[in-house]
Amino acid sequence: MSPGRFTGLVTVAGMLFLWLPLLVVVLFSLHTTASLSFPFDGFSLRWYERISESPEVRAAARNSLVVATSTALVTLVLATLAAYGMSRSRSRWRAPLSLLFFLPITLPGLFIGIALLIAFSRLEYSLSLVTVTVAHLVYVFPFFFLLARAALERLDPALEEAAADLGATGWTIFRRVTLPQVWPVLVGAACLAFALSFDEFIITFFVVGPDPTLPLFIWSSLRRTIDPSINAISTLLLAFTVLLFVVTFALTSWGERRRRGTVDPLVLTGAQEPR
Amino acid sequence: MTNEEILQAMVRRATRRRFLQRAGGLGVGALALPGLLAACGDDEEGGSTATAEKTAGPAEVPAATGRLDYLSWEGYDIPDALKAWKQANKIDIKTNYIANHDDIQAKIKAGGSAGGFDITTYYQGYKQLYAQLKILKPIDESKLPELANLDEFWGKDLGNFWVDPDGTRTGVPWTWTALGISYDEAKVEAPASNYDLLDPKFKGKVAIVDDPTGAWAMSTHILGMKPDEIKKADLAKVNDFLSQMIAQSSGVSPSFGDVTTKLTSGDALVAWQGWSAVNKFAADAGTKTIKWTLPKEGGFTACDCWAIASTSDNDDAVYAWMNETMKPEVHAAAADYVVGGVTVGDAFPLVSKDVQKLYPRDQQAEVLEKAPLYNNPPVESEEFVTFEEVLKNWQELKAGAQS
Amino acid sequence: MSAVAEPPAASPARAPAPRERGLRLGPVLLTLPAALTLLLFLIAPLAAFAVYSFLTGSLYEVSGPLTLENYREIAQSELNRKLARNSLIVGLLAAVSSVVIALPIAYWLRYTTSRTKTLVLFLIVASFLASYLVRIYAWRTILGAEGVINSGLGALGIVDEPLTFLVFNRFAVTLALVHIYLPYVILVIYAGLGPLQPAYLEAAQDLGAGWVQRWRRVVLPAVAAPVGSALLFVFVLSAADYVTPQFLGGTASVMIGVQVQVAFQGTGDYAGGAAISFALLAGFLVCYGLVALGLRLARLDRLRFAS
Numbered sequence: 001m002s003p004g005r006f007t008g009l010v011t012v013a014g015m016l017f018l019w020l021p022l023l024v025v026v027l028f029s030l031h032t033t034a035s036l037s038f039p040f041d042g043f044s045l046r047w048y049e050r051i052s053e054s055p056e057v058r059a060a061a062r063n064s065l066v067v068a069t070s071t072a073l074v075t076l077v078l079a080t081l082a083a084y085g086m087s088r089s090r091s092r093w094r095a096p097l098s099l100l101f102f103l104p105i106t107l108p109g110l111f112i113g114i115a116l117l118i119a120f121s122r123l124e125y126s127l128s129l130v131t132v133t134v135a136h137l138v139y140v141f142p143f144f145f146l147l148a149r150a151a152l153e154r155l156d157p158a159l160e161e162a163a164a165d166l167g168a169t170g171w172t173i174f175r176r177v178t179l180p181q182v183w184p185v186l187v188g189a190a191c192l193a194f195a196l197s198f199d200e201f202i203i204t205f206f207v208v209g210p211d212p213t214l215p216l217f218i219w220s221s222l223r224r225t226i227d228p229s230i231n232a233i234s235t236l237l238l239a240f241t242v243l244l245f246v247v248t249f250a251l252t253s254w255g256e257r258r259r260r261g262t263v264d265p266l267v268l269t270g271a272q273e274p275r
Numbered sequence: 276m277t278n279e280e281i282l283q284a285m286v287r288r289a290t291r292r293r294f295l296q297r298a299g300g301l302g303v304g305a306l307a308l309p310g311l312l313a314a315c316g317d318d319e320e321g322g323s324t325a326t327a328e329k330t331a332g333p334a335e336v337p338a339a340t341g342r343l344d345y346l347s348w349e350g351y352d353i354p355d356a357l358k359a360w361k362q363a364n365k366i367d368i369k370t371n372y373i374a375n376h377d378d379i380q381a382k383i384k385a386g387g388s389a390g391g392f393d394i395t396t397y398y399q400g401y402k403q404l405y406a407q408l409k410i411l412k413p414i415d416e417s418k419l420p421e422l423a424n425l426d427e428f429w430g431k432d433l434g435n436f437w438v439d440p441d442g443t444r445t446g447v448p449w450t451w452t453a454l455g456i457s458y459d460e461a462k463v464e465a466p467a468s469n470y471d472l473l474d475p476k477f478k479g480k481v482a483i484v485d486d487p488t489g490a491w492a493m494s495t496h497i498l499g500m501k502p503d504e505i506k507k508a509d510l511a512k513v514n515d516f517l518s519q520m521i522a523q524s525s526g527v528s529p530s531f532g533d534v535t536t537k538l539t540s541g542d543a544l545v546a547w548q549g550w551s552a553v554n555k556f557a558a559d560a561g562t563k564t565i566k567w568t569l570p571k572e573g574g575f576t577a578c579d580c581w582a583i584a585s586t587s588d589n590d591d592a593v594y595a596w597m598n599e600t601m602k603p604e605v606h607a608a609a610a611d612y613v614v615g616g617v618t619v620g621d622a623f624p625l626v627s628k629d630v631q632k633l634y635p636r637d638q639q640a641e642v643l644e645k646a647p648l649y650n651n652p653p654v655e656s657e658e659f660v661t662f663e664e665v666l667k668n669w670q671e672l673k674a675g676a677q678s
Numbered sequence: 679m680s681a682v683a684e685p686p687a688a689s690p691a692r693a694p695a696p697r698e699r700g701l702r703l704g705p706v707l708l709t710l711p712a713a714l715t716l717l718l719f720l721i722a723p724l725a726a727f728a729v730y731s732f733l734t735g736s737l738y739e740v741s742g743p744l745t746l747e748n749y750r751e752i753a754q755s756e757l758n759r760k761l762a763r764n765s766l767i768v769g770l771l772a773a774v775s776s777v778v779i780a781l782p783i784a785y786w787l788r789y790t791t792s793r794t795k796t797l798v799l800f801l802i803v804a805s806f807l808a809s810y811l812v813r814i815y816a817w818r819t820i821l822g823a824e825g826v827i828n829s830g831l832g833a834l835g836i837v838d839e840p841l842t843f844l845v846f847n848r849f850a851v852t853l854a855l856v857h858i859y860l861p862y863v864i865l866v867i868y869a870g871l872g873p874l875q876p877a878y879l880e881a882a883q884d885l886g887a888g889w890v891q892r893w894r895r896v897v898l899p900a901v902a903a904p905v906g907s908a909l910l911f912v913f914v915l916s917a918a919d920y921v922t923p924q925f926l927g928g929t930a931s932v933m934i935g936v937q938v939q940v941a942f943q944g945t946g947d948y949a950g951g952a953a954i955s956f957a958l959l960a961g962f963l964v965c966y967g968l969v970a971l972g973l974r975l976a977r978l979d980r981l982r983f984a985s
Contacts, residue, residue: 003786004889010782011798017779018805018860021816024826025808028819033561036819037540038829041561056354056370078712085708093706100716101709105911106966108918110935111727111955112720114942118730118952119723121385138720141712195807202921206942210344210369210392218811220349220372226532226815227560234812241807246800377944384738384946408737479842485924487944525846526928533925541823541840654737663736666945671757674764674932 022238029231036226047232057233060217067129067213068197071136072190075144078137080186083148084174088160105142112138113206120207127209135207136197143196144189151185152178184252191248195241337418339595340364346371346382346392346584351450353600356608360599366592374530375485376401383410383584391586394593396579397446399436400488400502400651404662405582406445407654412583414444418594421601422447426620428639429578434648437580446580447597449606450615452634453646454493455574457482457549459538461564468570469497472547473519481523482534482543487669488662489548490517492575492649502575503650505660510668517672520547527673532556538565548574551633552614567633573645578618610634731956735941735949748953758954761934762961768848768933769917772855773909776863779856780908784867785897789876806861814925817854821845821926846928854926855916863908870904871897902978906969914962934958 032042051057082101086094104112116135120127155178163177179186201215208216214237218230345352349372361368371392373379379395397405405411416422422430429448432438437446456466466472472481483490488502494517495502505513521527525542528534535553537543539562546553549567557565581597583590599605607625610617616634617623623636652662660668731749734742752758787795820826821844828840844850874897882892898905920935927933934954941951 002791003789007782007786008790010779011786014779014783014860014864015798015801018857019801020826021813021820021857022805022808024816024819025812033559034556035539035560035562036536036815037822037824038826039824078715082709082712085705087705089705091706093709097706097709097713100713100721103716104720106914106962107959108915108935110918110920110938111724111959114938114951114955115723115727116719117385117942118726118948119719122726126391127385134719138716141716145712199807199809201810210346210371212370212372215809215811218809220374222530222532222811222815226536230812230815234809238804238808242804245803245807375943377946381738381943381946479846521929524929525842526931529924536818540818540825542845663945663947666940670932670937670940673929674757674760675929 025231025238026235028228029235031228031231034227036228036231047228048236051229051232051236054229056217057214057229060212060214063129063211064198064214067133067136068194070133071140071197072194074133074137075140075193076186076190079141079144079189080148083145083152084178087149087152101145102142104138109139109200109202113203116203117206127207129209129211131207131209132204132213135203136200139200139203140193140196144193147185147189147192148182151182155181184255187248187252191244194244198237198241336420336595336598337591339589339592340366341589341592342367342369343589343592343596344369344371344391344393344587346373346379346394347396348373348579350613351396351579353609353612356605356612357596357599360595360605364592364595366595376488380405380408380410383586384408391588392584393587393589394596395582395584396449397582398488399434399446399448399578399580399648400492402436402445403650404654406439410585411445412585412587412590414447414583414597415594416444419447419598419601421598424601424603424606424619424621426618428643429618434650436578436648436650446582447601448578448580448618449597449600450610450613451576451578451618452550452552452615453569453574453576453642454489454548454550455567455569455646457534457538457546457551457553457565457567459544459562459564460566463544465566465568466545466570469493469547469572471570472523472545477523477545479523479525480542480544481520481525482537482546483521483524483527484531484534484546484548484550485527485529485673486548487666488651489575489577490669491652491665493548494520496575496647496649497572501649503652503659505652506658507660510660510664514668514672518675521672521675535560535565538562554633555614555629569642569645573647576643576646576648578648579615727952728956730949731952733949735947735951738946738948740948748950749957751950752953752957758934758937761932761937764848764931765917765933765935768852768855768923768931769913771848771852772859772916773913775852775856776860776912777867777905777909780860780863780867781901781905783864784871784901787864787868788871788874789879802861802864810858811921813858814854814922817850817857817926818845821850821853845926848927848931850926851923851931852916854922855912855919859912859915863912866904866908866911867901870901874900899978902976903973906973906978910966910969913965917962918958 027040028036029047030043030045031040032044032046035041082097086097086101112135116131116138117127120131125131159181160173160177163173168176198213199215200213201219204213204216205219212220214233218233221230343366345368349370352368352370360366371382373382376398379397380401383392383395397411425448429451432448437448438444456469456472458465471477491513492502494513495505498513498516500509500513524547525537528537531550531553534543534546534550535556538546538553539557539560551567554565554567557563581593581600583593587593600609601619603619603621603625606617606619606622610622611627611630614630614633616639617626617636620636623631652660652665654662730740732744732746733740734745734747787798818825822828823840823842825845827844828837831837832840879892879896882896887895917933918935920933920939923931923933924936935958937954938951938958941947941954
């Protein structure tokens with residue numbers, strides 16, 4: 001069923017709509033003056049120079065990197081285990097647990113951030129990158145969980161049953177049968193977790209300590225004067241996360257192709273819902 | 276060992292008086308030398324008997340090193356001006372930038388960083404609230420030899436913003452600015468009166484920054500009243516003026532950066548609660564025609580002072596920081612960086628010409644009279660409008676919920 | 679890791695093998711670390727947060743006996759009503775707009791055989807990754823008095839004065855919010871169309887259904903659940919957003935989330951802020967419930983296709 005011209009046109013318009021502001025961001029990151037409006041005075045790399053020389057930017061970027069990596073890794077472990085457990089079980093706990101795991105997505109960042117702020121201050125636990133990581137973990141969990149669970153539920157149980165028949169126990173089954181099938185989705189989901197954490201701003205705003213993450217840094221530098229250095233930071237960030245995704249996609253599709261001989265984008269993105 | 280250290284060691288052996296410790300850099304050494312020489316002189320007179328309780332010697336700055344947790348506006352941490360000092364003392368600054376003034380008390384009360392926030396600032400109006408919240412540590416003046424550099428006005432503190440009536444000091448004023456009206460001289464003439472901004476030609480073209488206490492101070496001053504003594508019945512009068520002003524805007528800007536952008540991008544022609552530093556920000560952005568004026572009704576002055584947070588675990592470093600920024604050269608560099616007025620008289624000649632023009636020293640007294648230093652509304656009061664009421668009121672005004 | 683040879687499963691496909699019965703408890707245990715983490719760092723703080731809403735707050739402390747005063751104040755506040763109305767409108771506009779725009783795009787993505795499909799997917803995912811704050815500012819550059827649109831129109835001679843109605847109003851806020859959430863909505867609907875094989879649509883066409891009918895009777899029912907969840911997602915997040923209106927909204931578009939931020943960071947009224955947050959949350963839960971109920975009643979919550 002080939003889509004008609006109308007949907008094609010909407011798609012083109014949609015892509016333009018999505019990318020116009022981003023192109024504006026990139027364009028003005030190369031602006032000679034500090035103005036963010038037209039007329040465009042000319043090209044210059046000064047903002048990139050400025051941010052690469054700024055220790056504050058580097059520190060913030062490092063902090064974001066640390067938090068995002070930790071978030072992605074911890075989420076990977078917790079959410080994969082949880083998703084595996086849920087998909088292989090028929091317990092009546094599945095429904096309430098599902099609700100619990102899904103909960104953070106339904107809450108605006110404002111709530112999560114403030115709730116955690118209150119909790120930490122009541123416990124007199126000082127705010128730091130650790131508290132930020134915890135907050136990000138909570139926020140990112142449902143995204144990972146949904147993707148992982150969808151992928152795990154789509155697997156043919158016969159393979160695992162066969163492995164069990166041959167005498168393998170839980171961990172071995174997971175390692176030798178399940179994981180080789182779903183690792184592309186898990187890697188992609190970890191990537192998503194990383195990207196979500198890197199760009200997260202609202203929750204972080206409440207639980208951050210003395211070490212800012214990059215979005216927090218951008219926010220506070222917007223206070224005094226708004227100049228294209230934020231555009232430069234954002235462009236680099238975009239380039240970085242896009243590169244990350246491209247590399248991940250390439251790796252995982254190579255892995256898929258080796259194993260199956262074909263690449264199914266729907267499988268790789270884990271986009272299919274369980275049937 | 277340097278000459279200073281040898282001299283110090285010699286004199287220390289001769290008497291038990293302590294001397295200005297080297298806080299880094301030749302500048303301090305140069306200042307220390309007269310002190311040392313004077314002490315030598317005194318020593319010869321007084322003989323070698325050590326006097327136990329006398330503290331007549333020059334005040335001493337504690338040795339500062341280690342981690343310093345900074346909680347305040349971005350820019351006030353003057354990275355360049357303090358770079359040499361930080362390196363010489365191996366001070367590691369952990370900056371925590373605030374988005375608005377209320378972040379300060381919110382963060383300190385919430386427990387803050389692992390080390391606890393050490394150095395912070397406060398706008399003079401917040402003194403009462405902060406005293407009540409108990410988030411400021413008293414400052415030991417004997418640890419601030421450079422305090423004497425404060426010029427006559429800023430050292431006096433008639434409003435008890437930095438020194439309590441009982442003599443306890445909680446703040447060291449270091450930068451100030453009078454808020455008036457910013458305007459684009461290429462597009463409009465300098466408004467002579469605040470009421471000019473209510474003219475239809477400015478509809479949707481007035482930039483206002485989201486500062487409830489600032490807006491309150493400015494509007495009450497314009498109406499001939501004092502912000503901390505507005506009777507509850509007069510609230511409607513103030514709101515009337517404020518709501519008209521806000522209606523002239525295209526929405527309240529979350530920051531001065533935003534105000535600058537509105538001015539440079541043509542989305543605004545004037546800014547109410549104009550800050551002269553915006554002139555420089557705009558010039559950096561390529562628009563050199565943004566100017567500042569203090570209209571005939573005046574405005575108000577905001578002065579930020581250094582303070583020690585109650586959660587501080589590195590007081591010595593804070594004292595060293597404060598001391599360093601009171602030195603004329605450092606003070607001047609800081610004033611250039613944040614584009615603010617100086618509180619240290621000797622620093623003025625060292626400030627750049629552009630900033631000098633924005634804050635001319637000979638007009639300081641005049642400006643401070645037309646734009647006085649005010650208190651915030653009281654924390655609790657039966658008679659007057661309180662701080663909390665002003666904040667809540669401002670939210671309503673911002674949303675246009677009042678006519 | 680020594681494995682003991684176990685008897686092969688003798689049961690038919692339907693009944694669980696002995697191993698599977700044993701596995702039933704095991705797998706659920708695997709969810710324990712995650713569940714505990716969320717209980718500790720989400721449920722418990724939310725519970726504390728809820729308790730705060732029944733206390734009295736001032737100057738960054740909470741105290742006192744349990745009281746409904748905070749909620750009463752909220753209900754009576756005209757400002758809150760106005761802000762809530764703004765938030766509702768913006769939320770609905772953003773949600774409906776994103777879905778309406780996303781549907782054709784997701785459809786194209788699902789059924790196209792063009793080679794540019796991967797490129798488009800890439801563009802969508804990549805736009806998802808751009809920084810939230812900077813994007814808001816980019817809209818200022820586009821919609822502002824000396825922005826892209828006005829400069830373009832001015833250069834082409836179409837207008838003499840810059841258009842001022844493009845920015846600092848609800849339109850700009852909604853536009854920015856749609857821009858932020860559109861990629862997500864497209865992907866969710868695209869995934870939802872996964873099970874809907876082209877063959878079904880072709881069959882419908884063969885039976886004489888025009889595109890309206892195909893959409894109404896085949897496509898929309900298939901994606902009802904994903905569309906419902908996307909609508910909810912965008913609505914909730916847009917209604918609670920308070921940063922976007924600060925930069926792109928005018929005085930009429932202040933939204934309710936800012937009240938929470940002011941309570942926590944301005945007046946220090948933690949209890950009041952908590953009450954507003956939970957009132958909002960209650961509102962959102964009602965919406966979730968209604969949508970879920972609606973889908974269940976229309977039997978659209980779970981669509982099965984023979985595969």
